[in-house]
Amino acid sequence: MKTAPMILLLACFLLSAAGSHLFAQNDTSNPDFTIARLHYRGGGDWYNDPSSIHNLLRKIGERTNIAVQRHQAVVEIMDPELFAYPFLFMTGHGEIKFSEEEIQRLRLYLTHGGFLYADDDYGMDKAFRREMKRVFPDKELVELPSNHPIYHIDYDFPRGVPKIHEHDAKAPQAFGIFHEGRLIVYYTYESNISDGWADPEVHNDPPEKREEAFRMGINIVTYALLH
Numbered sequence: 675m676k677t678a679p680m681i682l683l684l685a686c687f688l689l690s691a692a693g694s695h696l697f698a699q700n701d702t703s704n705p706d707f708t709i710a711r712l713h714y715r716g717g718g719d720w721y722n723d724p725s726s727i728h729n730l731l732r733k734i735g736e737r738t739n740i741a742v743q744r745h746q747a748v749v750e751i752m753d754p755e756l757f758a759y760p761f762l763f764m765t766g767h768g769e770i771k772f773s774e775e776e777i778q779r780l781r782l783y784l785t786h787g788g789f790l791y792a793d794d795d796y797g798m799d800k801a802f803r804r805e806m807k808r809v810f811p812d813k814e815l816v817e818l819p820s821n822h823p824i825y826h827i828d829y830d831f832p833r834g835v836p837k838i839h840e841h842d843a844k845a846p847q848a849f850g851i852f853h854e855g856r857l858i859v860y861y862t863y864e865s866n867i868s869d870g871w872a873d874p875e876v877h878n879d880p881p882e883k884r885e886e887a888f889r890m891g892i893n894i895v896t897y898a899l900l901h
Contacts, residue, residue: 708743710759716771726871751776767797789898815849829889839866
């Protein structure tokens, strides 16, 4: 399924943090889109399912007009190149801990055009909610209804976020944080979408579940880049 041709561009912002940073997709010598995996502190396995982003990028390249790199970037919040990537991804099973400096910089990133997709791979929910409350004390993670455009932009998910990998027999949920009307954080819980992107032998998810996962991943990326 092809998306309409698009110019993958998030407006460039001059940001003041520790100096000025140019927020662009990538530098002009390497203009293709990639997903940046967030290397966070605290002890959680930020590196979980290393094949997942590579596989999702391959599907995006095959099914859309988005020009992609085939390998993920890895960034920490304080890295100078953070603002080169409009799309951050994080996952894991355990603890997350941001420093005060990281809190301020992540807030700056997200309120100036950046997007964070976080997928709880079982066990990071408490830590993620706590740290996001530190990033945005005045905002709440709100559950997204099934009619939100993120579920219909490329592929149609009439019931909202799909369930890809089973843990506690709970219904899948997805939450968002908004800034000035823009969805800046998308968080999936009891869904494990990124498990479905991993190589087939990693989790042994059936092909139809992996297909759902890739379709939802394409929706998330397309939505983030167009908004």
